[in-house]
Amino acid sequence: MTHVVSESCIRCKYTDCVDVCPVDCFREGPNFLTIDPDECIDCAVCIPECPVNAIFAEEDLPADQLHMTQLNAELALLPNWKSITKRKTPLPDADDWKDKTGKLGELLR
Amino acid sequence: MPTAAPIETDAVVIGAGPVGLFQAFQLGLQGMRCHIVDALPHVGGQCSELYADKPIYDIPGLPFCTGQELIDRLQTQVKPFAPELHLGHLVSSLSAQEDGHWSLSTDQGISFLARTVFIAAGVGAFVARSLSLPGYQELVGQQIFHAAPHARAFEGQHLVILGDTDTALEACQTWRQGPQAAASVRLLHRRDQFHADPKSVQNMKDACSENTMHFTVGQPTALIQSSSPAGSKLTGLEILNHKGEREVLKADALLMCLGISPKLGPIAHWGLAMERKQLSVDTESFATQAPGIYAVGDINTYPGKKKLILCGFHEATLAAFGAAARLYPERQTPLQYTTTSTHLHKLLGLA
Numbered sequence: 001m002t003h004v005v006s007e008s009c010i011r012c013k014y015t016d017c018v019d020v021c022p023v024d025c026f027r028e029g030p031n032f033l034t035i036d037p038d039e040c041i042d043c044a045v046c047i048p049e050c051p052v053n054a055i056f057a058e059e060d061l062p063a064d065q066l067h068m069t070q071l072n073a074e075l076a077l078l079p080n081w082k083s084i085t086k087r088k089t090p091l092p093d094a095d096d097w098k099d100k101t102g103k104l105g106e107l108l109r
Numbered sequence: 110m111p112t113a114a115p116i117e118t119d120a121v122v123i124g125a126g127p128v129g130l131f132q133a134f135q136l137g138l139q140g141m142r143c144h145i146v147d148a149l150p151h152v153g154g155q156c157s158e159l160y161a162d163k164p165i166y167d168i169p170g171l172p173f174c175t176g177q178e179l180i181d182r183l184q185t186q187v188k189p190f191a192p193e194l195h196l197g198h199l200v201s202s203l204s205a206q207e208d209g210h211w212s213l214s215t216d217q218g219i220s221f222l223a224r225t226v227f228i229a230a231g232v233g234a235f236v237a238r239s240l241s242l243p244g245y246q247e248l249v250g251q252q253i254f255h256a257a258p259h260a261r262a263f264e265g266q267h268l269v270i271l272g273d274t275d276t277a278l279e280a281c282q283t284w285r286q287g288p289q290a291a292a293s294v295r296l297l298h299r300r301d302q303f304h305a306d307p308k309s310v311q312n313m314k315d316a317c318s319e320n321t322m323h324f325t326v327g328q329p330t331a332l333i334q335s336s337s338p339a340g341s342k343l344t345g346l347e348i349l350n351h352k353g354e355r356e357v358l359k360a361d362a363l364l365m366c367l368g369i370s371p372k373l374g375p376i377a378h379w380g381l382a383m384e385r386k387q388l389s390v391d392t393e394s395f396a397t398q399a400p401g402i403y404a405v406g407d408i409n410t411y412p413g414k415k416k417l418i419l420c421g422f423h424e425a426t427l428a429a430f431g432a433a434a435r436l437y438p439e440r441q442t443p444l445q446y447t448t449t450s451t452h453l454h455k456l457l458g459l460a
Contacts, residue, residue: 022373023386038385041407089349092353
């Protein structure tokens with residue numbers, strides 16, 4: 001099992017989650033954070049940190065987000081997606097995007 | 110670091126969460142003396158730190174209790190064995206001795222020579238959150254603090270308090286008025302939302318309208334320092350404000366109230382077999398591959414592992430039996446029950 005970042009994070013990247021991760025399992029892409037499933041220990045500490053509730057335990061993923069488990073794993077392997085361990089400024093228009101759904105097409109690799 | 114003689118003991122338990130406390134109890138039943146070390150200044154681990162007031166429903170025989178209540182009960186239970194607690198200590202090193210003992214040392218300069226070690230470290234040691242800014246570490250204890258070093262530490266200074274916790278709001282209250290008052294108090298947080306008592310938030314907002322302090326929404330981006338022959342000195346904090354513009358807040362001191370979060374820390378570097386950053390154990394005695402080192406609770410992994418407190422209790426029990434068998438191979442005691450065993454009653458201080 002792992003924890004999974006859902007589409008809500010796309011174009012927001014608040015990064016509150018990375019501060020609390022005890023095993024530094026977050027990877028940062030241009031406009032999304034992903035969890036490396038080989039590193040995540042399912043401690044769940046990150047879940048309440050996300051201001052847009054983007055993180056779920058794999059088995060709690062909403063039905064329309066099930067594809068994100070596979071996508072998180074794929075993105076974590078991309079060489080340009082580096083480990084992020086300290087929070088940083090969210091994307092400039094994060095607040096405009098945080099409540100939008102169906103953002104998958106916006107994801108940059 | 111002070112170099113006092115190491116404490117010799119049967120066992121060191123790393124972590125004073127529910128499983129660590131119960132480990133000490135089980136070691137007591139095996140007649141083993143133990144010391145417990147934890148990075149937090151209090152016992153309870155995640156139970157006390159993350160869900161002290163939240164309910165737990167799956168402890169056998171306890172239909173309902175809160176995280177803190179469970180910890181209180183475990184402390185009562187372990188009392189007869191009086192394990193020595195070393196709180197506020199992070200175990201920084203663990204190494205094997207030639208005679209089979211384990212040498213441990215803490216970041217506060219205590220060292221142990223232990224016959225067995227029980228790692229009950231959960232998701233790691235809770236440490237204060239900090240910022241990742243160039244020059245930050247050098248200023249910690251000089252102009253950047255995780256707690257006020259003394260009651261008048263910020264008197265007459267321009268103080269920036271960072272965070273959204275009750276601690277942050279209390280600090281605003283403390284330093285904005287009174288004889289110890291700072292020259293100015295500014296609370297900085299990335300959002301206008303707080304993890305704190307709504308009343309304290311209102312007090313802070315009232316104080317802002319009375320102009321006795323300020324609140325800024327923003328994200329720190331750099332430490333502004335002036336350098337002189339005497340060294341560099343913090344004069345301000347550059348932030349990206351809510352409009353996305355750079356702004357410099359005047360600051361003689363920063364008080365970090367960002368809360369704490371667990372970090373696996375040094376455990377990963379002790380040469381123990383790990384899988385996905387958890388310690389691999391056998392399920393007979395929850396021993397790691399290193400002789401005399403056991404791992405129990407959330408820190409370990411094995412086929413079928415479930416991160417439940419009650420599973421940690423089972424693990425701690427079998428680990429204590431495993432360690433006793435290793436330490437006292439000549440002992441051929443049959444399994445004894447606390448209900449009837451006069452030997453165990455003696456250990457529990459009942460007989």
